[in-house]
Amino acid sequence: MEIDLQTNLAFYLTGKRLNDQLDAVDGLNLRPALFSGYRDLTSLRYDFPLVLVDSRQDGASDGPCFEPLSGLIDDILEKVAKGANSDRIGKHVLRLEQDIRTQVTRGASGRFSALWDQAALPLGKGDQLIADSLSHARANLKIDGEVVDCNAALPYRLLGHAWHINQTQRALQFGRDIKRLELKLTDIIKADFVNSDAGKSAEVLRSSFGTGPMDHFDFEAMSRILAKSSRRDSLSETRRNRVTNLLATLQSQQFFPMSEANAGKPYGFDFDSCVDALAAYRQRLPKLIELARAVAIAELEIKGEYNDAKHDPLFDSFGENGLEAGDLARFPDYLVRLNAGNMTGLEHSTLTEILAVDLPIKILFQTDDVIEESPLGNGHLAFALRSRQLASMSMGMNGVFVLQSPASNLCQLHQQIRRGLDYPGPALFSIYSGASPSCGELPPYLVGAAALESRVFPAFTFDPAAGRDWASRFSLETNPQATLDWPLREFAYEDENLQTVAERMPFTLIDFVACDARYSKHFARIPKTRWNGALTPVGDVLAREDRGHLDSVPSLNMVNPENSLQKVIVDEKLIREARRCRDMWNSLQELGGIHNSHAERLLAREKEIWLETVDLAGAAAASAITAITAAAAVPSAATVPADPPPADQAAEREAERSPDEAYIETSRCSTCNECTQINDKMFAYDENKQAYIADPGAGTYAQLVEAAESCQVSIIHPGKPRNPNEPGLEELLKRAELFL
Amino acid sequence: MSCSTTDCLLELYDEQHELEDYQSGVPRWCTGCGDNAILAAVQRLCRDEGLRPEKTVFVSGIGCSSRFPHYMKTYGFHGIHGRALPIAEGIKMVRPDLAVFVNTGDGDCCSIGAAHWIHAVRYNMNLTVFLHDNQIYGLTKKQASPTSPIGTKSNTTPRGSYLDALNPLSVTLGVANASFVAQAVDWIPESLFEIVKAAYHHRGLSFVRILQRCPEWLSKSFDPWMQDTDRIQLLHHENALRLSAGLSKTYRNQREHDPLDMNRAREIASSEDVIPVGILYQNREIPRYEETRQTGVLRTIETVRQGFEAELDKYTV
Known part of the structure; x- marks a missing residue:
């Protein structure tokens, strides 16, 4: 075995650098290669900063209670950037937006309108055109509120704001x-x-x-x-x-x-x-x-x-x-904002109690560090353990609305947040702020987004009000490329010959951990001179289920502050942790209906049966498929069960009746009073005011025949006479023949 | 969570009513008159829907049909000729919590009250309107009405009427905001009841024309349709009425019709050979006038006084 490979393998297996062929990564200020394009977020138009939109006094606001700055600027531009000056106004307003973003990133705070004015003043000073564009646009600034950036305070403020709006309504x-x-x-x-x-x-x-000419009265x-008139x-x-x-x-x-x-x-x-x-x-x-x-x-x-x-x-x-819960829904909900870092044992047990008994309490559980070491010590890792425990416990209770997401992703979840706050019962919002102190210079937005991408802190909602099954309640929809183990991203760089090399690489837990200074000992940089075929990309290693042949070690692409590509090898402990993270993600995927093992087994079985049928009779199967497709395309009576027709009781009664008996088709009676006027003992109305023969013995056969003849809708059937001695029977029977 | 425990408690002792609880007096209509069938169907509706008599109003104009409120043990307003609809609109405007029904005849609605009819349809307030159409003025002993078929001999048209009859369905379907138009006949009680029920449940102005026999003055008028069941065309659709087994056995002429299809509804409305029975048009999305005009401001004595004073202040010299 080559010496290089031996050194690499030793690091891979033990996490120890045996000689100086490998560099420690401390102080090199490396970051995952996919971050190379995100050095300066202020030049990008992205979801942050957010504006916490003021509540409208009429309480009729249906819009989101927070909106990205860029979205609001777009709305304004849509209104003002028209005609000949549209390009100029657009350019100036976007420059203002960038200035506001830079200020907020540097720690400025305040309302959107105030920040606008602050930024617009220096911009417009030297240039009348800029001042003109900005004042035009400023007149269309209708939505205002506090501006917040993605940082440690965001979850606290954002949820507090959304809750406040909900309570105001x-x-x-x-x-x-x-x-x-x-x-x-x-x-x-x-x-x-x-x-x-x-x-x-x-x-x-x-x-x-009141007033007026009172002496007239x-x-x-x-x-x-x-006083004399009757009094109630x-x-x-x-x-x-x-x-x-x-x-x-x-x-x-x-x-x-x-x-x-x-x-x-x-x-x-x-x-x-x-x-x-x-x-x-x-x-x-x-x-x-x-x-x-x-x-x-x-x-x-x-x-x-x-x-x-x-x-x-x-x-x-x-x-x-x-x-x-239904009765409590009109009263205020409680809001409790917790930070994972300050939780005591008593707080934990009380939290469980609250979630277990359907109290109208909304909980924000904010985490600032998702990859902490296990309290067991000895280098045991417990990545995202606390949030996972809490979320799965809450979902297990079945009556708790659960939303988990990094703060960076909250912008897309405004509807889900509203649903959680409207939910009549407890709701848990587990939010990762991304403001981990050990992530160095990386902005919290980027760390939060990386936690989402790397499946360390997946985003999901569990809404018990949405239905009774997992398919309706549980959703993973805001995760990137949710059907894959790890999301794949395009990465391009220039090689020594200045040729562009593009590849698709996954963003995994390893990339996320590489941002954290505490775990630098699990990484070692390989000098460029020793890059060789014995380095396998981390993604490929993770795709294997075991260690495999020890002929290569996993390597990760990173970049240094000059944006030049570095290769870093990773020890096996992290690889194991990454596989665990992926397994956790896979089980979430199953809950969300992605690669559901039960469904896949069922599908395989059905496919097998189908294939057997095809083998048995190809031609017959072909026609069956046509039939199935046709049935699927047209949801006819055969596939969609129609409401059963109302029981035809009249028909049943008819079947039981002897042909000699007199009767009325009651359901067709139009309540015209003809028969009841002839004999109201013999003919009577039922509870729907439709006629029936109450007592056939209460009158003569002649009356029955007369009623049959005068019935407007011809529904009286006189049957056979009960008294054979009634006078004129012969003629009556003849008349009755028409109604038998 | 549509109904909380407290809501259920509030309804626990709601009174149950029998048909008799809605009956008042003995109708003065002739024996054999189709109004009796309409009365029975409406009383049945009130009972089945548990309408509280003190929260229900029947408004009418003048004519045989307009005696209807007298026979309902609810609130009622026997108005003046042709003005049933404006009265009902006024009631609905100030008391949107009441169930308001209108009974009007072909003379009352289509002649003297025609202007009100057109605008009531356009306002689309939540009213249930029954047009009792017997094609004749009955109360005044036989004069031709706007819906009398051409050639009808009457006291005012002894040589037969000269004009084609007005078709209340086509007219209503031609008015903006029409939201529910149906036709029933008094001699098929099952479908009459179903249509009355659908009309009551529709939020908006539901206009039901009920073809109704007058045994006294126009006794043979509907005989061709009564004697030949194939000349009754039952309309059905999954979004409208479904036919029971008994009904489809008796009436074979059936037609599936989507109540949202206005063009087809107009075509059906103008059928002459057959009488279409069912819902011709229903659009649940059309706004109700009383709702669009609601301000949400509670009408306390103070707000009313302030409003008055503000108005009067405009004229202070």
């Missing part, structure tokens, strides 16, 4: 409901007063007339007349008390901020600890139940449907077993 709706109930309840009391003796006194009547006389019953004392108490409860509620009439300060629902949130929830529960009960009773009361005897017992025990 709920408060508006609830406020409207409460106001309506208050108005109607007050009306009940007012109406009672107007009906009372006091309400009809001359004094009250006078004051109700004799209010005393008016009062006397009104006044409110019972119980009802009056009930209505007054309801009003007091509604007016003193502290769950939503209300106007002047509100007695108490509204509760806060935003917490940084599960323990505190749970304690607040428990403490407020009796008040919540009282309010929910008051709203329910008030609804009945204003419709005049409240019945003491029936409803009292029902509402006495209201909420004894807590309120269900």
Whole structure:
């Protein structure tokens, strides 16, 4: 074995550099080769910074509650960049956008409009044209809000903002409901007063007339007349008390901020600890139940449907077993924002408790480091372990909305975030900020995106409200190239002969770990002089299930700060970890219906059976396929079961009936009263007001025949006479023949 | 999670009604009159849908059919000739929570009330309108109405009427915002009930023309269609009405018709040889006037007073 290979293999197997043929990567400032194009993010138009869009006062906003800066700029340009000046305005506004982005990356914060003004001032100073373009565009800046970059504070602020908007809309709706109930309840009391003796006194009547020529009216006389006129019953004392108490409860509620009439300060629902949130929830529960009960009773009361005897017992025990999610949906949700780094044992157990019992609590679980070492020590790795544990536990509870994603990807998930906040029950938002302190100069956006690409921190949603099965609930849709183990990316570089070499390479866990200074010992750089065939790209090694022949070592393409290509070999520990990461991803894929093993086995079995059929009778099978295709193309009655027709009861009855018996085709009766006018004992109407023969003995055969003849829709059949001695039978039977 | 526990509790003691709870008095209509069948179908609808009598209003104009509100034990408004629709619109505007029905006749709706009819269709408020069409003025003892077939001999047209009859279906289908147009006949109670039910469930103005026999003044008018079941064409579609086994056995002439197909609906509406029965047109997307005009502002005494004062202030000298 060559010495080179021996050195490489020794590193591969042990992680030790035996001699100086391999360079330590510490201090070389290498980054994965695929990052070579992303040195300066401020020159790129990408999802960040985001604008946390203000809520509209009418609460009718359906748009996303945050939007990328570039999207808002595009919207503005669409409105202003028209006609001859479109190119110029476009160029100037895009330059402004880049300036804002640079400022925000450097730590500037503030509202979109303020940042715009700050950036526009120096740009427009020396150039009238720029000033003109920017002021035109500025007039179209209609959407405003705080601007945030992708950094450690983003998940906290973004989720807080989305939650706040959601709560504002709920408060508006609830406020409207409460106001309506208050108005109607007050009306009940007012109406009672107007009906009372006091309400009809001359004094009250006078004051109700407002201003004007009052001496034209004799209010005393008016009062006397009104007092004498019939009076409706006044409110019972119980009802009056009930209505007054309801009003007091509604007016003193502290769950939503209300106007002047509100007695108490509204509760806060935003917490940084599960323990505190749970304690607040428990403490407020009796008040919540009282309010929910008051709203329910008030609804009945204003419709005049409240019945003491029936409803009292029902509402006495209201909420004894807590309120269900549907009832809680109109009240505020709690928001708890946690950071994985600060979690204590008590917090963990309380979090589990909250998620297990369907409390209306939304949890943000922010992780800043996904590739930490296991608490076991001894170099054990526990990549993304905590978030994985939490997410799978929550999904296992079945009633928790779960969203996991790196912060860099949140922009695409605004609908899912809204669904989670609307979900009537607990929701867990597990977000990786990308702001890992050991990632050096790499911007958090890039680290977050790399975590997503490398499947270390995949994005998914589990929405229990979307359906009952995994296919409807679970989605992996925002992951790049979700059907593959690792996403494949184009990579191009120039070789020594200045020729472009392009290849497709996967972005794997190894690339992600290579960004982290803590794991530099697992990598070693090979000087260019020793690049040879015994280096296998990491992707190919990972595709194998085992170590294989020890004739090469896995190598990774990286770049140094000058953007020149470097090859780095990786030790086996990381390769094992990467395979584990891929296995985890594969099991997520199965949940998401990608390469589902059950489905694939079933498919294989069916294919086998089909192939056998083909072998048995080729021609017959061919026609079968045509039939199947035709059936699939046209969902006819054979494939789509139609609603069963209503049971033909009439037909059944008809079958049972003796031919001599008189009968009516009741379902065809048009309620014209002809028969019932002839004999209302013999003919009667059923519960749908359609005629039937109630008692054939209640009249004569002559009446039956007469009814049959006068029936507008000819549905009376007189049958055979019951009394053989009835006069004129012969003639009647002849007439009846027409209706047999 | 369409209904929470509390919502269910609120409905726990909702009253159940029988057909008798909606009956009021003995109809004064002639024996054999098709209005009786319409009354039975509507009372059945009220019972089956659990409509609360105090939340239900029947509005009518003048004519035989317009006696309808008298026979319903609900709220009612027996209006003046041709004005049933504006009254119903007013009721719906201030009390959108009520179920509002309109019963009008061919004279009431298509003659003196024609202007209101056209605009009511255009407003598309959530009303259920039944046009009782017996093709004659019955209450005033036989005068030709706009829908009387050409040649109808009556007290006003002793030599037979000179004009072709107006087709209420084609007219309604020609008005902007028409959202539900159906036709029923009083002598097929099953389909009459199904159409009445579909009309009630439609959100918007549902216009149902019900061909109705007048045994007193035009007794033979519908005989050709009653005696030959093939001259009744039942319309059906998966998005409209489906036919029961019993009905399809009796009435063989059936036609599948998509209620969103306006052109085909107009073609069907002008059939002369057969009477189409079913939903000709239904579009659930057309906005309701009362909803588009809703401001969401609670009408307290204070807001009304403020509104008044603001208006009056404009004229302060």
